[in-house]
Amino acid sequence: MDLLSDITQHLLRFSPDALIVVDASGRIRFANQTVTQLFGYAPEQLQDKPLDTLIPERLRGKHVSHLTAFLNKPGNREMGARIADLFARRADGSEFAAGIRLAPFEIGGALFVAAAIRDNTERQQINEALIAAREDADRANRAKSRFLATASHDLRQPIQTIRLLNAAMLKVSPPDLRELLQQQERAIEGMTRMLNALLDISRLESGAIEPQVTNVPLLELFHQLITEFESIAQARGITLRIEPAALIVSTDRNLFYQLLQNLVGNALKYTDHGEVAVTCVADAAALAITISDTGIGIPSDKLDRIFDEYYQVDTQGAKRMGVGLGLAIVKEVARLLGFSVSIASRIGQGTQATVNIPHRFLAAVPTGNDAASSVEPVEGTTRRARVLLVEDNDGVRLATELFLRFEGFVVKSAHSAAEAESLFANCQPGDVIVADYHLDSRNTGLDLLTRLRQRLGYDVPGVVLSGDLPSVLRSVRTSVPNCRFLSKPVDTVALLDAIDELSVAREQAQD
Known part of the structure; x- marks a missing residue:
């Protein structure tokens, strides 16, 4: 028992943590040797001193309220687990971030509180660095999301223009140039695939996609x-x-x-x-x-x-x-x-x-x-539809118009939502709307199509194009009948097939 008693005494006095015991009035009744290393006080200097001796003046009022709350409902817990500014004061007046663990006990019916205290300065610095790093990462993710939104639309626009112009030239070029244009078409396809892949993996990694x-x-x-x-x-x-x-x-x-x-x-x-x-x-x-x-x-x-x-x-x-x-x-x-x-x-x-x-x-x-x-694709359809095209990018609009005309369509176009309203005033049964989704801050191509349908009283067939199609489709909460959504740069075959299918569906509905 003497050995056990000696071990207990040594553990109390030379614990890795500074140990103090205070009574219900907040006076220090015991301090171990480690207190000297942490606070600069000899244990006997703290005997019967108020606990405020170890607390910075600016925090003493807050400390009194915390200690009172603890004494009213004592229990083993970490003091200041939810307090960001828990600091202790050394004998020389300097301060350090403190980690304090409290444990209440009774002797002869009197309540005492044991406190294990350690210097948390390094831990706090690490936490602050982690918080700063997380904030930097959040800012980077937000910047990445903004870039993806911009890149998905803006980077695809010039590729869309090149792709449509190449398809139009293939339609009218002499045989000796056709092979060169076909090689160019394969290069455009490869560029499109790489751009789509880079944007897709970036969007997935940023966590911007919710199924x-x-x-x-x-x-x-x-x-x-x-x-x-x-x-x-x-x-x-x-x-x-x-x-x-x-x-x-x-x-x-x-x-x-x-x-x-x-x-x-x-x-x-x-x-x-x-x-x-x-x-x-x-x-x-x-x-x-x-x-x-x-x-x-x-x-x-x-x-x-x-x-x-x-x-x-x-x-x-x-x-x-x-x-x-x-x-x-x-x-x-x-x-x-x-x-x-x-x-x-x-x-x-x-x-x-x-x-x-x-x-x-x-x-x-x-x-x-x-x-x-x-699952059979539509074949052998006759392209009789008139296309009403709405596209705010001049290069893409002119290339799309040229391509569709070479494919045998009559095309009327508008470069803005306001101009589209005038264009739609002459909409006739059998017309197909082809519209870019992103037009201006107040209107999308789908908005224009929806208003046109409400005005005419039937589901005018429409093709909506977007450089950020996954985001667009996630924002469209309900199914849109008689409408096809295609990604930019648009596949020319897919665009023609969509117009053909919508035209045939409309004719069958009229019959």
Whole structure:
């Protein structure tokens, strides 16, 4: 027992923390040796002194209220856990940030409080540095979000102009220039893909994307994939086979399409012959959508890195395409949606990318749908529609107008929301509106289309274009009938198909 008593005495006197004991009146009744190192007082100098001796004058009033509250409801706790300005005063008058742990106890019915005190100056400096770093990071994220909003619109505008002008020149150029224009078209496509990938990964990393869940029919998404990639596959001499699936997935439509879009685009990019196929298999646990190709394949020792940003596999001397962000985007989008993606591949035998969608995301299967006809693109349509174009960028407006006229459309255009109102005054049945979403601070292209529909009493067909389509679609809370949303730089085939489909749908509704 004597040894235990000695140990206890030494622990009290030489504890790493300064220890003091105060009574209910706030007077110091005990101080250990560590107090000297921390405060500069000998223990006997503090005997029977008020606790205010160790508190800066500016904080003594606040301290009295805290001590009173503690004595009214004593308990083991850290003093000042929610107080930013908890400081102690040394014998020489200097101050330091203090960490204080309190523990009440009784002796003979009298209440005492033990306080363990340490210098928290370094900890406070670290916390202040962390707070400053977080504020810097928040400012950087806000700046990044502003940049993305600007870049999504402004950087895409000149590419849109070049793309449309190139398509228009292809229509009227002599054969000896057509090959050069086709090479230029492929360069524009590559530039567009890289810009989209860089903006997409930046937006995902900044946390600026929140999934907006709705019921998404796979038939519609697969039809959109065919519309976008059929012409690319044909140009490369590859068969694109997408098996219809009458299933509905409860998810964010735009993110889900972006995921499939990247996987199908990747498969086509690395396939020189054969086919790219999209198939679905559902069981009790999950829906598996597999995108398989007969392309060059991926070495087994590289499979664990293919989802890394900016990483590209050097396969059998194949040339690099893109910037290596497609699968990084797929991985991040899948995480946001609650899905998973796996890749299987063998060199020379192709690749299979499988999206696993847990069963809880599957909604009711629709009935009475003709799956095969639902995914067939519109073919053989006659372009009779007149296009009313609203675009505030002069270069994009002139290029779009020129391209559509070479495709056989009658085009009337306006460069502002105010001018569009005059243009729409002559809107006729069968006209299709093509409008940029971002027009001015008060009007969007969708606003103009909505007001026109209200005035005429029917759903005037419309195509809305945007350089920041994901953000636009998230802001559109309800489905917009008889309207197509396309991303800038717009795919010329997708634009023509959208106008054709809307024209045919309007004619069928009139019949």
